[in-house]
Every structure is written in C-alpha cells, then in structure tokens.
Amino acid sequence: MARSDIRFLLGFEPIALNDVDPNQTVLDWLRESMALTGTKEGCAEGDCGACTVVLADVRHGELLYKPVNACIVFLPQLDGRQLITVEHLKGEAGEAHPVQQAMVDHHGSQCGFCTPGFVQALFAFSKQRSASDSLPTRADICNALQGNLCRCTGYRPILAASDALHTGPDDVFDVRKSQTIAALEKLDTTTPLVIQNRGRSYRAPISLEELATAIQEQPTATLLAGSTDVGLWVTKQHRTQDQLIDMTRVPELSRIEKAGDALRIGAACTYQDAHAVIAQAWPDFGELIRRIGGAQVRAMGTIGGNVANGSPIGDTMPALIALGSTILLRRGKQQRRLPLEDFYLDYRKTALQPGEFVVDIDIPTSNLELRCYKISKRLDQDISAVLGAFALAFEADQTVKDLRIAFGGMAAVPKRAINTERAMIGKPWNMATIKAGQAALAKELAPISDMRASASYRLTVAQNLLMKAFIETTAPETATRVLDVS
Ligand SMILES: Cc1cc2nc3c(=O)[nH]c(=O)nc-3n(C[C@H](O)[C@H](O)[C@H](O)COP(=O)(O)OP(=O)(O)OC[C@H]3O[C@@H](n4cnc5c(N)ncnc54)[C@H](O)[C@@H]3O)c2cc1C
Ligand code: FES
Ligand code: FES
Numbered sequence: 001m002a003r004s005d006i007r008f009l010l011g012f013e014p015i016a017l018n019d020v021d022p023n024q025t026v027l028d029w030l031r032e033s034m035a036l037t038g039t040k041e042g043c044a045e046g047d048c049g050a051c052t053v054v055l056a057d058v059r060h061g062e063l064l065y066k067p068v069n070a071c072i073v074f075l076p077q078l079d080g081r082q083l084i085t086v087e088h089l090k091g092e093a094g095e096a097h098p099v100q101q102a103m104v105d106h107h108g109s110q111c112g113f114c115t116p117g118f119v120q121a122l123f124a125f126s127k128q129r130s131a132s133d134s135l136p137t138r139a140d141i142c143n144a145l146q147g148n149l150c151r152c153t154g155y156r157p158i159l160a161a162s163d164a165l166h167t168g169p170d171d172v173f174d175v176r177k178s179q180t181i182a183a184l185e186k187l188d189t190t191t192p193l194v195i196q197n198r199g200r201s202y203r204a205p206i207s208l209e210e211l212a213t214a215i216q217e218q219p220t221a222t223l224l225a226g227s228t229d230v231g232l233w234v235t236k237q238h239r240t241q242d243q244l245i246d247m248t249r250v251p252e253l254s255r256i257e258k259a260g261d262a263l264r265i266g267a268a269c270t271y272q273d274a275h276a277v278i279a280q281a282w283p284d285f286g287e288l289i290r291r292i293g294g295a296q297v298r299a300m301g302t303i304g305g306n307v308a309n310g311s312p313i314g315d316t317m318p319a320l321i322a323l324g325s326t327i328l329l330r331r332g333k334q335q336r337r338l339p340l341e342d343f344y345l346d347y348r349k350t351a352l353q354p355g356e357f358v359v360d361i362d363i364p365t366s367n368l369e370l371r372c373y374k375i376s377k378r379l380d381q382d383i384s385a386v387l388g389a390f391a392l393a394f395e396a397d398q399t400v401k402d403l404r405i406a407f408g409g410m411a412a413v414p415k416r417a418i419n420t421e422r423a424m425i426g427k428p429w430n431m432a433t434i435k436a437g438q439a440a441l442a443k444e445l446a447p448i449s450d451m452r453a454s455a456s457y458r459l460t461v462a463q464n465l466l467m468k469a470f471i472e473t474t475a476p477e478t479a480t481r482v483l484d485v486s
Contacts, residue, residue, distance in 0.1 A: 001191060002191060002192045002193065002194040003188070003191045003192070003193055003194070004018065004193070004194055004195050004196070005017060005018045005020075006020055006075065006076050006078060006079040006193065006195070007079060007080065007187045007188065008078040008079060008080065008081050008082065008083055008187065009081070009082040009083065009180065009183055009184065009187075010034070010083050010085075010088075011082075011083075011084060011085070011087070011088035012082075012088075012176060012179075012180065012183070014183060014186075014187075017075070019197050020075050020076055020195055020197060020202075021075070021197055021198055021200065022074060022075070022076055022195055022197065022200045022201065022202035022241070022244050023074065023200060023234050023240050023241055024074065024075045025070065025071055025072065025073060025074060025075070025231070025234075025235065026053065026068075026070040026071075026073045026074070026075055026077075026078060026083070027039060027041055027044075027051045027070035027071040027073075029075050030053070030070060030085060036085050036087050038085055038086040038087050038116045039051050039052075039053055039070055039085050039086065039116060040112075040113050040114075040116060040117065041071060042113060042114075042117075042149075043071070044071045044072075044235045044236065045071070045072065045232050045235060045236050046069040046071065046072045046147075046228055046231065046232065046293065046296065046297055047147075047149070047381065048114075048117070048148070048149045049069070049114070049117040049118070049121060049145075049147045049148030049149060049294060049296060050113055050114055050116070050117045050148075051069055051070040051071040051117065052067050052068070052069060052070070052116075052117040052118075052120040052121050052124075052147070052148065052296055053067075053068060053070045053083060053084060053085050053120060054066065054067055054068070054083075054084040054085075054120055054123060054124045054127070055068055055078070055081045055082065055083060055084075055299075056081060056082040056084065056127075056173075056180070056184075057080070057081055057082075057184075058181050058184045058185060061181070062181075063082075063127075063173075063177060063180060063181060063184075064128075065084075065123075065124050065127035065128055066124060066128075066272065066299035066300075067120060067121045067123075067124035067125075067147070067295050067296045067299055068296050068299055068300050069147070069228075069231075069296045069297070069300075071231070071235060072227055072228060072231025072232060072235060073227055073231065073300065074202075074224075074227060074231070074234075074244070076193060076195060076202045076204065076244075076246065077224075077227065077246065077248075079187070079189065079193055079204070080184065080187050080188075080189035081184070082180060082184060084120075084123075084173075085120075086116040086119055086120055089119070089123060089171075089172075090172070091171065091172050092172055092175070097119075097123065097171055097172075098126075098165065098171060099119050099122045099123045099126060099161075099165060100119055102161040102162070102164040102165055103115065103118070103119060103122075103158070103161045105161070105164065106157050106158075106160040106161040106164060107157045107160075108154075108157040108158040108160065108161035110150065110152060110154045110157070110158075111150075111151075111152065113151075114148065114149065114150045114151070117148050118145065118148050118150070118158055121144055121145055121147065121148050121295060121296070122144065122145070122161070122162055122165065124144075124295070124299075125140075125141070125144035125162075125295070126165055127173065135166050136166065138159070138163075141159060141162040141163070142159075142380075143290065143295065144162075144295055145158070145159075145162070145294075145295075146293075146294035146295060146380045146381050147293060147294015147295050147296040147297060147381060148294065149381075189206075189249065190206060191206070192204060192205050192206050192210060192249075193246070193249075199242060200240070200241070200242045200243070200244075201218075201221075201242070201243050201244070202244045202245075202246065203218075203221075203244070203245050203246065204245075204246035204248075204249050205245070205249065205250060206249045206250060207250060208250055208252050208253075208330075208359070210250075211245070211247060211250050211253075211357070212330055212331070212332055212333070212357075213332075214245050215245060215331075215355055215356070215357055216331065216332050216355045218243050218245065219354035219355040220243065220354070221243035221244065221245045222241045222243065222244050222245070223245050223247055223308070223357055224241075224244045224245060224246045224247065224248075225247055225248060225267070225268045225301075225302040225304055225305040226248075226268075226270060226297075226300035226301040226302045226305055227300060228293065228297050228300055228301040228305065229301075229305060229309050230244075247267070247268050247304075247357070248268045248302075250268070252266060252359075252360075253266040253267050253268035253269070253304070253359065253360075254266050254268050254269050254270075254273070255269070255360075256269055256273065256274055256277050258365075259362060261364055261365055261366065262326075262362035262363055262364050262365060263277065263278075263281060263362070263363045263365055264360050264361070264362050264363075265278075265303055265304075265360060265361045265362075265363065266304070266359075266360050267302065267303070267304025267305075267307075267308070267357070267358040267359055267360055267361065268302050268304055268305075269302060269303055269304070270298065270299060270300060270301060270302050271289050271292055271293075271297075271298035271299075271301050271302070271303065272295075272298045272299045274289070274303055275289050275290065275298070278363075281363075281365060282319070282323070282370040284319075284370050284371055284372045284373075285319045285323075285370060285372060288315055288316070288319055288372055288374055288387075289315075289316070291315075291374055291376075291379070291380060291382075292306075292315050292316075293381060294380070294381050303316050303361060304358045304360075304361065307320070307327065307340065307343070307358060307361060308350065308352065308357075308358050309348075310343075310344060310348050310349070310350045310413070311348065312347065312348075312408060312409060312411065312412055312413055312414060313383055313384050313385075313387070313408050313409045313452075314408065314414065315374060315384055315387055315408065317340065317344075317406070317408060317414035318372065318387045318388065318389040318406040318407055318408045318414050319370065319372045319387075319389045319406075320340050320361060320363060321340050321341045321389070321404070321406035321414060321416055322368075322370060322372070322389035322390060322391040322404045322405065322406040322416075323363050323364060323366075323368060323370060323389075323391050323404070324339070324363075324364050324366070324368070324391070324404060325339075325340045325361055325362060325363045325364070326338060326339055326340060326361070326362045327339075327340050327343055327358055327360075327361050327362075328358070328359040328360045328361075328362070329351075329352065329353075329356050329357070329358060329359065330356065330357060330359050331353060331355045331356040331357075332355065335359070337362075338351065340361070341406070341414075341415075341416050344413035344414055344415075345413070346412055346413065347412035347413065366393075367393055368391040368392060368393050368402060368404070369391070369392050369393065369473065370389065370390070370391050370392075371389070371390045371392070371468075371469040371472055371473065372387065372388065372389035372390065373387070373388050373389075373465050373468060373469075374387050375387070375388075375461050375465075376452075377452070383452065384408055384409050384452075385409055385452040385453035385457070385458065385461070386407065386408070386409045386410060386447075386453065386458050386461045386462055386465070387407065387408035387409055388405070388406075388407050388461075388462055388465035388466070388469075389405070389406045389407070390403070390404075390405050390465075390466065390469040391403070391404040391405075392469070392473060394429060397428075398428060398429050399426060399427060399428050399429065400424050400425050400426060400427055400428075400429055400433070401425075402425065403421045403424055403425050404416065404421060405417040405420055405421055405466070407445065407462055409447070409452070409453075409458060410445045410446075410447045410458060410459075410462055411445070411446065411447070417440070417441060417444050417445065418444075419440055419443065419444045420437050420440040420441050420444055420466075423436050423437060423439075423440040424436065424437045424440075429470070429473070429474070431470075434466060434467055434470045437466050438463040438466055438467070441459070441462055441463050441466065442459060442463070445458075445459060445462060447459055447462075
C-alpha cells in the first residue's frame with residue numbers, strides 16, 4: 001500500500017498534507033501557505049543561505065540535524081522529518097535560543113535578510129556536536145557558514161557570536177528530544193509515497209526492486225536525490241518536473257561499505273555522510289568534498305547525483321576516475337558495472353539508458369596516492385574552472401609505476417589524460433619527466449574559454465597542477481630545489 005499524503009513535524013507540530021504540488025519548494029510553502037516569513041528568499045538557487053532551514057531525521061535512535069536550502073527542496077522531501085525554521089527556535093518561555101542570543105550579544109544580527117539563515121546554519125552546527133567533542137575551531141565554524149553570504153561583509157560579529165557558542169545549555173530541542181523521536185517514528189516512513197496532483201507525480205519507493213520497477217514504468221521521469229541540481233531547473237530555469245522519482249528512501253542507496261578491495265558508496269549517499277570516510281582514505285578528496293557548495297548543499301547533495309548529472313565541471317568525477325572507480329547501473333533486474341570514465345560519452349551525455357539508474361560507485365582502495373586540486377575564483381562555495389586529479393604509485397627506485405590523471409573543466413566531459421600518463425609511466429619521477437608530461441598535456445587537452453576561465457589559463461593551470469603534484473610527492477629537499485629553479 002502506498003501513501004499519498006506527506007507527513008512531517010513543523011517544529012513540534014505534526015502536519016499531514018494532501019494534494020501537494022510535487023514542484024512546490026519548502027520555501028514557497030513556508031512563506032505563502034504558512035506565513036512563516038522568517039525564512040527568506042535571496043537567490044532561489046542554493047547559493048546565499050538566506051532560506052536555510054533545518055531538517056532532523058531519526059538515525060540509530062538519535063536525531064540527526066542538517067541545514068538545507070529551503071529554496072531548492074521540494075515539499076514531498078519533508079516526509080518523515082522534522083522541519084525547523086527560525087520561528088521554532090525560541091524556548092518554552094519564549095526566550096531567544098542561545099544561538100540567537102549570541103548573535104544579539106555580539107552585534108551579529110545585522111540585516112533581516114541574512115540573519116535568519118546564519119542563525120539556522122549555526123543552530124544546525126551546534127546540534128551536530130556532542131558534549132564530548134573538542135571545541136570547534138575557527139575553521140570548523142567557517143565551514144558551517146560557507147553556504148551563508150552576508151552582502152554587507154559583516155562577518156566579524158557573526159564569527160564572534162559563533163565563538164561564543166562553544167558551550168551552551170540544553171535548548172528546547174534537547175528537552176523535547178524523546179518526544180520528537182517518538183513523534184517522528186509514528187510518521188510511517190516505511191510506506192512508499194505516490195503523489196499525483198495537477199498532472200504531476202512524485203514517487204518515493206522504499207526498496208531497490210520497487211525503485212527499479214518505478215523507473216521502468218516511467219522511463220522519462222526525473223530521478224531525484226538531493227535536488228541540489230534538479231531544484232534549480234525548477235526555480236531558475238522554470239522547467240517544471242512533471243514526473244519525479246525520489247531515490248533517497250531506498251536504504252541500500254545510502255550505504256557506505258567495504259566491498260572487497262573497494263569502498264562502495266551508495267548513489268544516494270550525501271556528501272555530509274561520505275565526507276569522513278573518504279577524507280580518511282584520501283585526504284585531498286576529503287578537502288575537495290569540503291569545498292563542494294556549502295554545508296546546506298553537502299547535507300542534501302549526493303555523489304551519485306554529481307556523477308549522473310554529468311557536468312564537465314562536476315567536482316567528484318576527476319578524483320573518482322583517477323582512482324579507477326567503477327559505477328553500477330541497473331535497469332529492471334539487469335545490472336552492469338562500467339569504469340566511470342566510460343560513462344561519459346559527450347557534453348552532458350552519459351551511457352545511462354532509459355529506465356536505468358546508478359546504484360553505487362566502487363572506489364578501489366589500492367595503494368595509489370591521490371593528489372587533487374580544485375581551482376576556482378573563490379575558495380569556498382564556487383564552481384571549478386579546472387580540477388586536476390593525479391593518482392600515483394612508485395617503484396622502490398622512484399620510477400613511476402602507475403599514474404592516472406583526470407581533469408574536470410578541460411573537455412566536454414570529465415576526462416583522463418591517457419597520452420600524458422603513457423608519456424610518464426616507467427620514467428623516473430623527476431623534473432624531466434614532469435616537463436615531458438606538461439608538453440603531453442598541451443597536445444592532449446583542448447580546453448574551451450568561457451566565463452570561468454580562458455582556454456590558455458586552463459591549460460597553464462593544468463600543467464602547473466602536475467608540477468604541484470610532483471612537488472608535493474617529492475622529498476622536501478628536491479622540492480625546494482625545484483621551486484628555486486622556477
Ligand atoms: C549552491 C550550489 C553549489 C554547488 N557547488 C558545487 C560544487 O562546488 N561542485 C560540484 O561538483 N557541484 C556543485 N553543485 C551541484 C550539485 O550540488 C552537485 O552536482 C550534487 O552532487 C548533485 O547531487 P544531488 O543529489 O543534489 O542531485 P539531484 O539534483 O537530485 O540530481 C542531479 C541529476 O542526477 C540524476 N540522478 C541523481 N541520482 C541518480 C541516480 N542514482 N541514478 C541516475 N540519475 C541520478 C538526476 O535525475 C539529475 O539529472 C552545487 C549546487 C548548488 C545549488
Ligand atoms: S534563497 Fe539563496 S540559498 Fe535559498
Ligand atoms: S547581514 Fe545581511 S547583508 Fe550582511
């Protein structure tokens with residue numbers, strides 16, 4: 001039996017909605033239907049954080065809080081969750097939440113547009129920490145606020161307010177924790193959702209089999225994971241999505257597990273969930289994920305969505321390709337696994353067939369050392385102009401045993417530089433080999449000029465990134481000599 005109403009907690013109040021428009025955003029619903037106007041619209045594309053709300057899910061008997069951009073989350077994605085807006089933060093006696101009070105005390109409450117979003121992002125951050133965690137560093141706080149822009153550049157008082165939050169008393173959410181968990185568990189998320197309204201449909205199956213069947217029945221439907229790409233199609237490009245199939249309720253798709261000699265990442269696994277495991281195995285890859293969007297985008301956005309979307313400037317693919325990752329595709333009961341590099345056929349054209357979907361991505365946990373670098377105009381919350389990933393292994397005598405190079409932003413698809421690899425494998429890892437590699441890159445890559453960078457800038461950067469990988473993987477004395485020369 002499927003359900004057609006969506007059920008969630010708004011603050012602490014249970015809500016059941018029938019006849020939901022699957023394309024309506026949480027932001028529009030809050031402001032237009034509920035008159036909860038504390039949540040603001042700045043950009044409507046997930047960039048500014050003015051619309052930040054917090055979602056809480058029950059996981060392993062605990063509440064897991066995440067900040068999300070209400071402007072690009074569709075209403076049915078709330079099903080089974082607690083939605084917390086800035087209006088819900090006050091305490092039992094109406095007092096300001098400790099986060100709000102800290103903002104007032106440190107003059108961090110500057111304009112009405114950005115402040116609710118900053119408060120919500122800080123609130124989510126404070127709820128993600130436990131009493132036993134060491135004090136957050138300034139870098140931790142900046143990460144939590146990466147997705148919130150203040151146009152008057154008044155970040156200093158906001159950071160001062162964040163510093164003041166190092167220790168905080170229990171808030172209303174701690175006091176009501178067990179009631180909230182009990183209320184969420186009553187919402188029945190084990191039933192598939194099937195919504196039909198205004199000529200649009202939204203299906204959220206709960207098993208892999210049901211998902212495969214749903215996608216075969218509606219092969220032209222838009223598959224939905226975190227909606228950090230799809231949401232913008234609706235809000236910015238005004239392309240309504242008449243058939244949506246939400247993949248995020250299928251437990252297998254959110255798993256991260258060891259699978260033989262690989263780390264298996266379920267396609268609907270979010271950046272937030274995958275970050276720690278990936279960062280431990282490949283620190284540069286962890287840093288790359290830390291720079292994807294802001295905390296709100298990483299809380300919803302998935303690695304599977306990045307890979308399937310197939311943008312030539314998607315950030316995870318060069319790193320995944322350099323590490324030799326494979327991708328499992330499924331249509332009905334049929335499955336096939338391909339090297340990720342073979343998935344990309346042309347500009348935004350992938351090997352995905354109608355009715356097919358991505359199940360997981362296997363990243364070999366070989367001895368390849370990964371270096372990867374994202375080059376963008378801003379360090380945080382920006383799209384790459386070039387992304388270079390270099391996976392390396394050396395013989396005992398420092399000749400190159402294995403080398404896999406992949407770039408984003410250098411072609412119509414995320415692409416390996418195979419000729420360059422061939423020019424360098426078996427050679428000593430020294431300056432002459434790097435120079436030969438740089439020359440090979442110039443022959444092999446044909447970047448385009450666009451608003452992010454010119455073709456010549458991109459090529460120079462790609463060559464310099466090879467040099468950077470060399471310097472970083474070379475003994476400090478040699479690296480210093482190299483730097484002296486250049
Ligand atoms: C403010 C902002 C900042 C961003 N910054 C970055 C950035 O720094 N780097 C970057 O690379 N990207 C960035 N993005 C883009 C986006 O966040 C990523 O591409 C993200 O990984 C998409 O994942 P998702 O789960 O949200 O995908 P969705 O939006 O749900 O889906 C994206 C596409 O993938 C398809 N899809 C999803 N899952 C599957 C599946 N399992 N099988 C088949 N098809 C599937 C969907 O049908 C859709 O075509 C940013 C986006 C925003 C809004
Ligand atoms: S309105 Fe700017 S992120 Fe949502
Ligand atoms: S706080 Fe809104 S512009 Fe700075």
